[in-house]
Structure formats: structure tokens, C-alpha cells
Amino acid sequence: MMSATQTAAPDRDDGGARVQTARAAGLVACTGCGRVHRPDQTRCLRCNARLSSRDATSLQRVWAWWLAGLIAYIPANLYPMLRTTTMGHETASTIVGGVVELIDYHSYGVALIVFGASVVIPIAKFIAIAYLAYSVQFRRGKKGVLARQHLYEVVEFIGRWSMIDVFVVAILSSLVQFNFVASIHPGIAAVSFASSVAFTMLSAQSFDSRMIWDANEAVET
């Protein structure tokens, strides 16, 4: 048995410290506020959040939202995001089409932002969540635990930024309304893209990051 507890000292950074978890101590911790409880407690005494030592259905919810997000992402790329009417002539552009247009206007920086937010981030996020869930499910990873923790933090932080393109469509279609001369309308892909982003955010939120560390703990104890 290792030492009971470590102290939360300010600004100390001992990488790979040997610690005891609440679960190993036969306790249950609140993920909302950090308060520790006896295992028979069902609601946090401090913040009233529902307590669970490990969320057994977490992975099921992760995969369900992940799949929903992936399904919604397909029409988001196939159907038009924007319908532009100029002098009675209508053109429709998809997400990737919009990026190509920006490159044609030589707005490379903005093209990069849109491409990053609407293509790179969503795809990277699908891969990252699948990898995290897979590695936890099959207890593969005893190595790279800290790296996977960082990956999870990045996924949670960056996922919401995919919404940029939906807002661009909203602003353009409210602003460019000159009837016959020029008008912009949102395309159906805006709905599926927004849903895809929301579903993958829910997928990432359903993931219980404590599971990343559980495999590691089994080795150390």
C-alpha cells in the first residue's frame, strides 16, 4: 500500500507522482467540485451533483453521440451550406466549396481558419474520441496516460470552435439581403453541420476521463 494521500501544494509539479485514488480508498469523489464521500452517498453534499465512482454507461454514450455526429457530418459535406443569388442566378457552395472560394479571393488566412474549423477539427475530433474510447475500453494503454489526458483536454477545448462556419452562414444570410441584386440563404448542410458539432461535443462530455488513469493505477498498486 502506498502512502495515504499527497498534499495539494501550490505550484508543485512532480510528474508521475504515486497517488491513491478515491476509488482505491473505497470512496467516491464528485467530478463537479472534488468533494470526497463515503461510497453509499448518491448525491454530492457540497454541490448536489449525482455521484458515481466510475460511470458505467459512459462509453456507451460516447459511442452513441460519436456515431450520431459522424452520420450528421456526411450530409453536412455533401449538401450546400450557402445559396448565393446574384442577378437572379443562384450558386450553391458546400463547406469545402466555401474554402475554395476564399482561396480564389486570395484570402488564404481566412481560408485556413475555415478549413481548420470545419474540416480538420471535426475529423481530428472523430479520430481522437474514437482512439480515447478504444484505448480505455480494451485496456491497451498503460503508456502515454498523460498524453491521452492532454489529448482529451484539447478535444474538449477545441471542439466548440467548429461552430464558426454555422455563424458565418447566419451572419451572411442576415446581412446580404438585396432581393434581386444579391442575396444569400442558408443551405440544409448548416443544420446537419451544427448538429454534428453538438453531437461530438456531447460525445466528448460523456467521456469519463478518470478511466484513462485506471489502467495506470492497476499497474502501480
Place this chain on the structure above:
Amino acid sequence: MTQDIPELDRLIACPNCDALHLDMPVPDGARARCLRCHTVLKAPRADAMTRIVMLAATALILMVAAVFFPFLDLSTHGLSHDSSIFDTVMAFSEGLLFPLTFAVGALIVVLPAVRLIALLYAIGPMMIGYTPARHAIPAFRLAQALKPWAMAEIFIVGTAVALVKIGGMATVSLGAAFWAFVALVLVTTLKDTFMCKLTVWKTMEERIR
């Protein structure tokens, strides 16, 4: 099994990796990190409650200005069209895209506003008096849950991209609401740097008893 563990209210567990730590006082301005996964557990700041309440109130006032003042004004070939954030939200109000009206409105206006109000309700009474308001606990939990869904800062970047896209075909001038919105994002970000979740929860717990 648990007899060698100190009293439970002297412990904190890392919300990210479940590691147990002894809850030690942390000086204002310092950070306590989890020993194992380096997640910041506590980062208290001096006068945090007063600053959070002031900044949240400022952000809420800016939000009202941002919603109703003209946001962007577009003119081309002698035609001109200005739109407020309210118009932007209503852009999707036709046909199949109706559900997006709610989503965009929620993400850029309603959820950020609800989050600010929940924070003011949870922390305000503790700052002015001593005891928290009656439903301070669910209010603060709501504010925490809404954090990823309040996308005002993403909307600003979206605005910048939209400006570049139409820059070629028309002249765009920025309205008062645009600057109110930028200020709102800055104030909200500043407010979040003063927010130490764990310290707020502990203060609330102590004062409710």
C-alpha cells in the same frame, strides 16, 4: 480500509483522474495542481467574488446593447442593409432551417446570458451579504454546465470570417453592437480568469451551514 484516511472534508479528489489530495490552503494568485495529471485544482484570486460579480454584470449590460444595437451595415450599389444580432438569429427562421434559429440564438445570446444571470445569482448575494441565495447551488451548477455551450467568442471569429467573405462585393461598416460584443467577449474571458470553481463551491458550502 478507510481508517488511515483523514476526515473526508479535508480531502479533495482530482475531477480528472480521481487522485486524492489533502486540501491545503492555497495563497491568492497561486495554483494547486493535481500531482498526477497536472489539472489545476485550485487557483484562488484576491477579491475574486467582487470581481466576478462586477464583470458578469458588465457583460450582461453589454449583452443587451449587443443584441439590439445595429451590428453590421452593408452597402453596395447604393443599396444599404443593416442588421442587428437579433436579425442574425432570425436569419434561419424560414422552412427547414427553423430549428437552427433556436440553436444559433441559444448559443450566442440566450445561453451566455443565462450563464451570466446564474453566476450573478449564485455569487452576488455571497458578495453583498454573507449567506448565498436559496438556490445558489443549482444556479452555480447550471453556470458550470453551460460553459462549453456559450459561444459568444466563436461568434466574433465567425463575424470576422463573414466580413472577409463579403468584403469584395460590398462595403461593410461595423455598428455599435459589434464593439459591444467584442467588449462582452473580453469581459467574459477576464471574468473566467478570476473564477476558481473549487473555491466557490467550498465558500458556498461553508456559508450555507
